[in-house]
Amino acid sequence: MDPNEVTIDADGRRASGRRFGTLADEYAAFGAGLRAEWTEVSPLPYEEFSMPYQEFRHALLEDCDRLGEHLRHSRDGQVVMAEVNTLAEQAAEAGVEAVREDRTWA
Amino acid sequence: MGLMSDPVVVTGLGILGIPPLPDTALLGQHAAVLAGAARHHRLLLQDSGPATRLASANEGPAADVAHAYLTGDGGPQHQTADLADRFTVAAAGLVVSQHLVEWIGTLVAAAAVAAVAAVAFAPHLLPRVTVLARRYMTLLRDALSRIGRIFAALLKSPQARRIDTVAGRLHDTWRASRRLPGGGYEPRIKPTTDQAWIRRNGTDQVDIANTRYRDLPADWQKENKESATVAVRLVSDARKRGDDLTSDEFMETASEKVHVAWLRRNGEWAPPEQQLPYRELSHAEKEKDRVVVREALDP
Numbered sequence: 416m417d418p419n420e421v422t423i424d425a426d427g428r429r430a431s432g433r434r435f436g437t438l439a440d441e442y443a444a445f446g447a448g449l450r451a452e453w454t455e456v457s458p459l460p461y462e463e464f465s466m467p468y469q470e471f472r473h474a475l476l477e478d479c480d481r482l483g484e485h486l487r488h489s490r491d492g493q494v495v496m497a498e499v500n501t502l503a504e505q506a507a508e509a510g511v512e513a514v515r516e517d518r519t520w521a
Numbered sequence: 522m523g524l525m526s527d528p529v530v531v532t533g534l535g536i537l538g539i540p541p542l543p544d545t546a547l548l549g550q551h552a553a554v555l556a557g558a559a560r561h562h563r564l565l566l567q568d569s570g571p572a573t574r575l576a577s578a579n580e581g582p583a584a585d586v587a588h589a590y591l592t593g594d595g596g597p598q599h600q601t602a603d604l605a606d607r608f609t610v611a612a613a614g615l616v617v618s619q620h621l622v623e624w625i626g627t628l629v630a631a632a633a634v635a636a637v638a639a640v641a642f643a644p645h646l647l648p649r650v651t652v653l654a655r656r657y658m659t660l661l662r663d664a665l666s667r668i669g670r671i672f673a674a675l676l677k678s679p680q681a682r683r684i685d686t687v688a689g690r691l692h693d694t695w696r697a698s699r700r701l702p703g704g705g706y707e708p709r710i711k712p713t714t715d716q717a718w719i720r721r722n723g724t725d726q727v728d729i730a731n732t733r734y735r736d737l738p739a740d741w742q743k744e745n746k747e748s749a750t751v752a753v754r755l756v757s758d759a760r761k762r763g764d765d766l767t768s769d770e771f772m773e774t775a776s777e778k779v780h781v782a783w784l785r786r787n788g789e790w791a792p793p794e795q796q797l798p799y800r801e802l803s804h805a806e807k808e809k810d811r812v813v814v815r816e817a818l819d820p
Contacts, residue, residue: 421582422579422580427575427576430576431572431576434572434575435572438568438569453558458543458547459543461665463662463669464666467669467672471611471673474676475604475608478600478603478607481600482601485596486569489590492590493576496579
């Protein structure tokens with residue numbers, strides 16, 4: 416692709432943002448359920464197992480939180496880009512109109 | 522575990538001085554939760570693809586950056602796939618642990634019954650039964666310790682795991698020239714100051730040639746880990762920028778950075794022929810840096 420070539424599809428961007436929003440909401444619900452179900456009590460009392468297992472549980476729950484944040488950022492990013500794209504389209508249209516008017520008056 | 526509450530088994534365990542093995546129901550519950558979490562992440566991975574593609578008609582530098590964020594290393598898709606894998610492995614680890622505890626539990630219960638019988642009819646056999654029961658317990662604890670190490674490995678981020686893989690390859694590349702025809706490697710004994718390793722192994726001497734990277738003490742992992750860290754980051758950053766990773770230009774630029782980082786760490790003792798800027802190194806010396814980059818590029 417030519418690096419200077421720009422195609423704007425604000426509707427697609429907006430739809431993507433909505434979809435990521437749904438995924439983020441579903442994931443938040445999943446995360447809350449996981450925290451409730453995956454109890455802190457170690458399933459075995461032996462420390463060579465329970466210590467790394469507890470650390471693993473803690474790290475994975477944190478990673479799940481991080482993924483939830485990423486999904487929300489993805490939604491927000493797509494929405495912001497859709498708005499910027501729409502503004503860019505409007506600015507481009509205004510520019511084209513101005514050129515047309517100039518030609519008409521010329 | 523019902524077996525462990527049987528009165529004869531309880532008595533036998535008391536004679537053997539072994540505590541009853543735990544109930545495995547909680548292991549099963551945790552395994553089910555983690556298997557469910559793995560499934561959820563695999564579904565999420567399927568759904569996030571179309572969510573990304575909805576915006577795929579957009580083209581241009583900003584669209585490329587947004588796409589790289591969504592699909593690149595550390596992006597939500599990559600994270601989702603990684604979590605799906607880790608939940609899957611962890612669930613499998615719990616299922617294996619459950620079977621293991623149940624299997625050893627049966628053996629220990631049998632030994633407990635034998636201990637009761639020995640006390641009643643053949644007391645001279647009790648020491649042998651006790652040794653056998655303790656051996657079962659050692660087997661269980663060793664196996665659980667190995668599963669614990671799998672959980673410890675799953676703690677690491679994908680990048681940290683990648684660094685370990687590349688560092689392991691660098692160690693294997695180094696020891697390949699010491700391989701002996703009959704198997705194993707020509708020994709290279711070195712002292713270590715890694716106290717945890719010394720405690721585990723009962724010595725401060727390590728044969729670094731005949732030890733796998735992951736079993737080396739931290740001080741003998743350090744250099745390969747540092748080199749791997751530099752190379753993995755260079756490859757990851759270049760991939761994000763969309764650089765051509767197969768080009769000679771990338772290989773030489775990355776190798777130069779690996780060399781600079783190596784000199785920063787080892788410049789004090791490095792021989793004169795290695796204390797040169799990368800471009801002035803001999804072909805053989807340059808090749809040492811290229812090997813690090815090549816290992817980081819290998820999938």
